[in-house]
Amino acid sequence: xxxxxxxxxxxxxxxxxxxxxxxxxxxxxxxxxxxxxxxxxxxxxxxxxxxxxxxxxxxxxxxxxxxxxxxxxxxxxxxxxxxxxxxxxxxxxxxxxxxxxxxxxxxxxxxxxxxxxxxxxxxxxxxxxxxxxxxxxxxxxxxxxxxxxxxxxxxxxxxxxxxxxxxxxxxxxxxxxxxxxxxxxxxxxxxxxxxxxxxxxxxxxxxxxxxxxxxxxxxxxxxxxxxxxxxxxxxxxxxxxxxxxxxxxxxxxxxxxxxxxxxxxxxxxxxxxxxxxxxxxxxxxxxxxxxxxxxxxxxxxxxxxxxxxxxxxxxxxxxxxxxxxxxxxxxxxxxxxxxxxxxxxxxxxxxxxxxxxxxxxxxxxxxxxxxxxxxxxxxxxxxxxxx
Numbered sequence: 001x002x003x004x005x006x007x008x009x010x011x012x013x014x015x016x017x018x019x020x021x022x023x024x025x026x027x028x029x030x031x032x033x034x035x036x037x038x039x040x041x042x043x044x045x046x047x048x049x050x051x052x053x054x055x056x057x058x059x060x061x062x063x064x065x066x067x068x069x070x071x072x073x074x075x076x077x078x079x080x081x082x083x084x085x086x087x088x089x090x091x092x093x094x095x096x097x098x099x100x101x102x103x104x105x106x107x108x109x110x111x112x113x114x115x116x117x118x119x120x121x122x123x124x125x126x127x128x129x130x131x132x133x134x135x136x137x138x139x140x141x142x143x144x145x146x147x148x149x150x151x152x153x154x155x156x157x158x159x160x161x162x163x164x165x166x167x168x169x170x171x172x173x174x175x176x177x178x179x180x181x182x183x184x185x186x187x188x189x190x191x192x193x194x195x196x197x198x199x200x201x202x203x204x205x206x207x208x209x210x211x212x213x214x215x216x217x218x219x220x221x222x223x224x225x226x227x228x229x230x231x232x233x234x235x236x237x238x239x240x241x242x243x244x245x246x247x248x249x250x251x252x253x254x255x256x257x258x259x260x261x262x263x264x265x266x267x268x269x270x271x272x273x274x275x276x277x278x279x280x281x282x283x284x285x286x287x288x289x290x291x292x293x294x295x296x297x298x299x300x301x302x303x304x305x306x307x308x309x310x311x312x313x314x315x316x317x318x319x320x321x322x323x324x325x326x327x328x329x330x331x332x333x334x335x336x337x338x339x340x341x342x343x344x345x346x347x348x349x350x351x352x353x354x355x356x357x358x359x360x361x362x363x364x365x366x367x368x369x370x371x372x373x374x375x376x377x378x379x380x381x382x383x384x385x386x387x
Contacts, residue, residue, distance in 0.1 A: 001352065002345055002382045006056035007371060008094055008262060008357045009045055011072035013038050015361050019280030020312045025287040028067040038071045041364045042078065043085055048368050050086035052375035053383075056122065057082070058094030058226075058355070063133045069288045069360060076113040076121060083117035091117065094226065095126035095206060099139035099147060103154040104176070104192070107161040111196045119198025124226075125158070126206050127151045129292055149173075152217055155203075159221060161192040162200055204260070210238040215245035228262035228328060228355065239348060254350025261344065262355030265330040265337060267373050274331035275320060282320040282329065283312070284361035296326075329359075334377035341382065 013034060017023055042059070049057050059078065062070035072078060079091035096106055106125075113121040127147055128134040134141035141147050153171045160167040166189040169176040177187040205218055207225040218225060219242070227238045239256055246253040266281070268274035286295045290306045297318060298306070305315035323329040330340060341354065356374055358367045 001349075002341060002354045004055045004260075004353045005053075005374075005379050005383070006058055006092065006260065006262075006353065006355045007045075007049070007054065008058040008060070008355055009042065009367070010060040010070045010360060011038050011042070011062065012360055012362075013041065013068045013071060014363045015068060015284065018361055019283040020287070020306075020317075021310050022280070022284065024307055024309060025067060025069070025291075026307065030066060030068045035066070035068060035071050039078070041367075042072070043082070044364055045367055045371065046082045046086055046089055046091075048371055049375075050089035052372055053379060054089065054371065054375060056090040056092045058092035058122075058124075060094055061097050061100075062130065063100070064136065067288075076109045079113050079121040080116050083120050086120075088120075090120050090122055092122040092204065093124040095124040095204070097128040097134065098125045098151050098154040098158075099128055099134050099141065100137040101154070103157040103174070104161060104190075106154075107158045107192055110158075111162075111192060111194050114196040114198050114200075115194060122199060122202060122204065123196075124204040125151070125155055125223075129294070148214075155221065155223075159203075161190075162196055166191045207238045207242065207259075210241040212241070212245065215241050216248065218242070219245045219249050219251065224258045224260070226260045226262060226355070228260075239351075256348030256351030259348075259351055260353035260355050261348065261351060262357060263328050263330055264359045265356050265370070265374070266358070267332070267334055267337065267370060267377075269333065271332040271336060274333070275324075278329070278331045278359070279320050281359045281362055281366070282323075285359040286317075288360050334373065337374070337378050338381045341378070 013030065014037070015028070046057050059072055059075050060070055061073065061075050063073050065071050075093040075096060079093070082091050098106065110121070110123050128141055131141050134147070139147070139150060150173055153173050157169050157174060157176065160169060168189050177190045179186055179188070201222065202224070203222070204224045204226055207227045225238070225242055239259060242259055243253050243255055266274050266278035268277055287306055289295050290298055290303045295318070302315050302317045305312055305317055320329060320331070324331060330337060358370050
């Protein structure tokens with residue numbers, strides 16, 4: 001049963017135009033003042049969500065995006081700020097891209113955020129997908145095997161640091177501590193100072209490929225999974241794969257347990273109006289993600305077309321309605337959304353977390369309208385509104 005309602009805001013500024021006939025994604029460039037406007041927008045979203053009873057605002061860590069799509073570089077720093085502006089809202093790190101961090105700096109920063117926000121910051125990690133970001137920070141992403149190996153070792157280090165009074169680690173990429181002299185003795189162990197105080201055993205990760213190896217790693221370390229949005233369709237593959245991995249580990253999970261399901265939504269008085277309003281935002285969204293491989297089913301010719309103005313229909317670019325049929329996008333009335341969520345509840349009896357997100361590029365006014373409307377007309381059908 002859905003008990004926790006969340007949204008993902010990847011950190012896009014308000015764009016001056018949207019859709020396939022608007023400015024191509026690679027031609028966008030904004031000045032520093034425009035890019036910094038993301039923080040006021042984030043504040044407005046967080047305040048509304050807190051006031052209307054949402055549980056968690058998830059944000060994404062990204063770097064160097066002068067195009068204006070994902071421009072929040074430090075989630076834990078922003079989480080501490082947002083906690084001063086809100087009373088109950090949780091702030092999710094969705095996600096700290098581990099290969100761009102030293103794992104102990106990431107662990108320390110999260111511990112500080114956990115303590116200062118009194119447990120309202122949720123830890124999340126990911127491997128990354130922007131070559132411009134990860135490779136610039138000196139970590140591999142083109143070499144996916146190397147990226148995965150580095151990520152998994154980093155996560156193991158974080159968990160050792162969180163859950164032990166003192167620890168050491170020796171792996172392929174890190175020897176912690178280095179055996180160096182310190183105040184008359186040789187270092188053998190380290191202590192994370194401080195360690196998390198509130199959310200000491202909760203960690204989230206996006207599920208993309210849903211490979212058996214990835215699922216086994218998550219289950220082994222008690223990592224919860226986020227499924228959906230632009231990273232995966234809402235077919236049962238990832239959800240079943242996670243449960244199967246738990247079964248292999250001797251853990252009995254209901255289908256959907258320890259997972260959060262997400263999709264993009266837009267409400268209007270009629271389904272037809274919702275589709276018409278959502279279409280340019282959908283088109284802007286896939287302009288960003290298609291070249292990165294996060295629009296399922298598109299071929300290279302279609303990706304090339306998405307990079308240009310217009311002509312998408314002739315190239316056979318998938319439409320909004322196509323992804324609505326797959327379940328990763330929704331457009332309709334509040335009543336339609338309630339019915340759809342009830343259907344998902346019955347399909348995934350162990351699932352408690354649902355992520356309803358506005359698409360990449362949604363203006364602040366649209367985000368506030370949609371999140372407020374969902375809180376008023378949809379969420380009360382599943383939980384008591386907070387406040």
